[in-house]
Amino acid sequence: MDSAVKLMIPGPVEVDARVLAALNRPVEPHYGDAWVEKYSRVVAILKQIFGIAETDYDVYLMAGSGTCAIDACMGSSLLSGEKIIVGNNGFFGDRLVDIAGNTGLQVIEVKSEWGQPLDPQAIKVALQQHPDAKAVAVVHGETSTSILNPIAEIGAVVKSAEAVFIVDAVSSLGGLPYDLAGWHVDLCASATQKCLGAPPGLAPVAISPKAWRMIDRSNRKAHGWYTNLQNWRKYAQEWGDWHPTPITMPTNTVNALLVSLEILIQEGIANRMERFRSLALQLRNGLREAGMEPFTPDELMNPVLTAARPPKGVESVQVVRYLLDTHHIQISGGLGHLKKEVFRIGHMSPVLKPEDIENLVCALKAF
Ligand SMILES: Cc1ncc(COP(=O)(O)O)c(C=O)c1O
Known part of the structure; x- marks a missing residue:
């Protein structure tokens, strides 16, 4: 790759x-x-x-x-x-x-x-x-x-x-x-x-x-x-x-x-979890600004993974392909019957930073 x-x-x-x-x-x-x-x-x-x-x-x-x-x-x-x-x-x-x-x-x-x-x-x-x-x-x-x-x-x-x-x-x-x-x-x-x-x-x-x-x-x-x-x-x-x-x-x-x-362990388990939560919140806000609604409400937020709906009339694969081809960011499409309806963003990597979420959100806003 x-x-x-x-x-x-x-x-x-x-x-x-x-x-x-x-x-x-x-x-x-x-x-x-x-x-x-x-x-x-x-x-x-x-x-x-x-x-x-x-x-x-x-x-x-x-x-x-x-x-x-x-x-x-x-x-x-x-x-x-x-x-x-x-x-x-x-x-x-x-x-x-x-x-x-x-x-x-x-x-x-x-x-x-x-x-x-x-x-x-x-x-x-x-x-x-x-x-x-x-x-x-x-x-x-x-x-x-x-x-x-x-x-x-x-x-x-x-x-x-x-x-x-x-x-x-x-x-x-x-x-x-x-x-x-x-x-x-x-x-x-x-x-x-x-x-x-x-x-x-x-x-x-x-x-x-x-x-x-x-x-x-x-x-x-x-x-x-x-x-x-x-x-x-x-x-x-x-x-x-x-x-x-x-x-x-x-x-x-x-x-x-x-x-x-x-x-x-060096970072601290609690600190790591808090960092993931904060990335998830940042992403959810950014998605909404980009006109793409998270698939689940904030009360059900998963700190390491966000599924979201593409804009109306767009299939999730188009968002996935656009991000990869234009911005070199790889996310995933939906699975099963949600294949076309949602895309999924993993933010479970310990090396992921707020700047990475920011870049992704900027790219989504430009879609
Ligand atoms: C919730 C869940 N269960 C099981 C699996 C399968 O795991 P693996 O591919 O490591 O066998 C995955 C993989 O994405 C998963 O997300």
Whole structure:
């Protein structure tokens, strides 16, 4: 890709030059004392970001994209034929339904309109109607519409059920404050190429004690070896002092992630989140000045991603193409049935500055 293009899609994101430099170091093994220390540091910082530093949750860093971690969460905890309730209000909710289907699960869908948050009461009713459901799965930041689903409220509903609560945090972890334990999330899957400001290729997953009980109740699950979380735990526990993962890790990518996590800790998690919020507000104001309305109201603002409608009579692809061709700024079009109706701007890169938003807004005003 032309390096002069400013990447403002909802991931992968532009990364800090220090993160890129870490990729360029000599390849090192995924075991040994130095590696164990490095991997432990990554896991410790991820626990802070998940909001589970002082808890009994486990965190593993899987090699793969976010979908790999979602596969691991569903496939490790449920048996083929069991019920899962999936909250669905967008393209990635559809994806959860698909993954559950491919895992051989019986899916009970609880839908909301695209652009509307999921309704915790509807999830509660679904749990009452299906007390044998073994999991509830939802997307936190629905990247197709920018909607943030009410995870804490849904968690409060799932908490007292037998079901575990699975959350897709692929596009939100690192972008807003997280409190997995307080939200009663049992399995949380994310990825490094979005708000964590690192290259693609790694997928953090967090697992609660309740999730382990669900996972450990049977070994008959119809899933593979790579995405079996019991294997990740086995290596962490039995080989943790020299070779903490069951597979060969992409060590350069982990090095890059560690640099991005250290930068985040240095900035301060709260400061980073505030910076994202402020960029989001700046962008929303600018969009309105440019005559392009954000797809969601300000009360439902996503601090790391904004979807907006093009001017009347214009298809979103025209705005996307114009920005790329004329201003070398890359944003994304809509997904699913919103393909032509919205464009999406990712502002989840840690290196994004107010000047970048300003440039984008100026370009949009000139459309
Ligand atoms: C909310 C959400 N879930 C899942 C995915 C899929 O993640 P990956 O491409 O890392 O597998 C994405 C990717 O954009 C996403 O935004």
